[in-house]
Amino acid sequence: MDRDLYDDVHEQYRETVREFLEREVVPNHARWEEERWIDRSVYVEAAKQGIYGLQIPEEYGGADEHDYRFRFVVAEEIAKVHALSFALTVSLQDDLVLHYLLDLTTDEQKQRWLPGFAAGELIGALAMTEPGAGSDLRGMSTSARRDGDDWILNGQKTFISSGIMADLVVVAARTDPEAGSKGYSLFVVERGMPGFERGRKLDKIGLPAQDTAELYFEDVRVPRENLLGTEGRGLQHLMSHLPRERLGVSIKAIANCRTIFEETRRYCFERKAFGQPIGDFQAVRFELAELATEIDIVQAYVDKSVVAYNAGKLTAVDAAKGKWYVSELQKRVVDQCLQLHGGYGYMSEYPVARAFLDTRIQTIYGGTTAIMKEIIGRDLAG
Structure with a gap:
């Protein structure tokens, strides 16, 4: 499905993100997973390359760029290299902590904390x-x-x-x-x-x-x-920042859905059984067709949510709809893609196996699926 979400400047930025990931993340991510720790130095380099913290005003070392499409590009590219632990930390900084510090701080607090965030030296x-x-x-x-x-x-x-x-x-x-x-x-x-x-x-x-x-x-x-x-006003402050957090979950979820699906599609036409690629069996093609359709339809909703967020129009209810549905889709897509890989899908060397574990939390943090439905239901009840 063609998407008209991005401009040329976003695609140029995508190349910067890809180069950063290939240089700083891909060679180290397996070690980070084994050691259960991400090197702090990567956040300094990430901040230097503008991978997160773009919204920080120039006077504090940022780019003062508020277009959420750049954040979406980062989520898509990190998903492609299967660095989901790193993706979560970047999202935590960009979609949660930083916006509390941008929206709720005094000038004195901004002077104390934002330069460190802009340099990747302070983690929140x-x-x-x-x-x-x-x-x-x-x-x-x-x-x-x-x-x-x-x-x-x-x-x-x-x-x-x-x-x-x-x-x-x-x-x-x-x-x-x-x-x-x-x-x-x-x-x-x-x-x-x-x-x-x-x-x-x-x-x-x-x-x-x-x-x-x-x-x-x-x-x-x-x-x-x-x-x-x-x-x-602590509760009100928390509530007002939840739409951004939930949009962050949605963009990570749809990016991972598409990445795992594309890898599975390729696998199905490379892996042979009974003398032909398994993708040539109608049952497998139909399953791939269903997944491709669902991903494209949900992608349209997430893209629309990003546009709405940029315009200051993303409501808590619309963010909740995206959060629960996209994260539940992600859970289903990864599970079905693992099944299509057969025994190989259960081997941790395959990205789909790691994604099966890494993505399970998506329907829980940022508000469980049940809580999202309650938010939507209350709105419908007036």
Whole structure:
């Protein structure tokens, strides 16, 4: 299907991204997966090449470029080299943490943090989920109380992407138990603050190189200068940034769908059984036809969502529709493509086998499929 989403400048940028990935990521990714750790130096080089952080204003070292199509190009190219652990960290920086720092910071905070992000020297994380509170953010028990001009933070977070590597962690905490939804605030906790401890690096079934951690806060003294946004509006700040996060999940999902499908299509016309390529059997052709159709149709929705985001018109409901449907499609596409590979699909040397594990989380993080349907359903109910 022809797409008219991109201009020449995006295709020129694509070549820059490809060259960066071939030089800095492809030769190292297998080692990162084995070591369960991505070299920090790659983010310095990525930032230098404009692979992420393009939206940062020029005065802080960025390009002040807000066209989300560049972000989509990056997602597509990383998918093609099957570096999904790296893809998640880039998405975490570009689609989550950075936008909290761009949208909610004071001028003084921007001066402190944005130059480091623009240089790839500061890595961020977002800490919402707790052992007893996942999708139900109002159930969080992490708290912060005033002590003079500072805040004293106590609590625990879990499943925090880049929790070990992060230099800055945006932490959601309850600041007024009596204020309902207006009783939550966001704080930036920095590496080295007394009382801030990182727990074990969690052992996941997929995305091994992307570190995920438990975080502990015991009487962490957070200066008032590290309050992010408006006191008491933490939940609202979180909600307002979810469409960007969910669009990020959608673009990664559709990019991976197409990559795995194209590899499987080629495999089906190279692999022979009963004297002919397996793709010459009607049952296999029909299955490929169904997958190709679904991917093209969903691609159109994601492309439209990117255009809407650029125009400031992507709603939370439309982002939720894309997030659940594209991530569920990804799960189905990868599973069917693995089946078409037969026994080879179960071998970890094949990208489809690794994708089977790496993509399973897509229907969970950023809001589960059930939560996305609840958001859409509430909107339909008025």
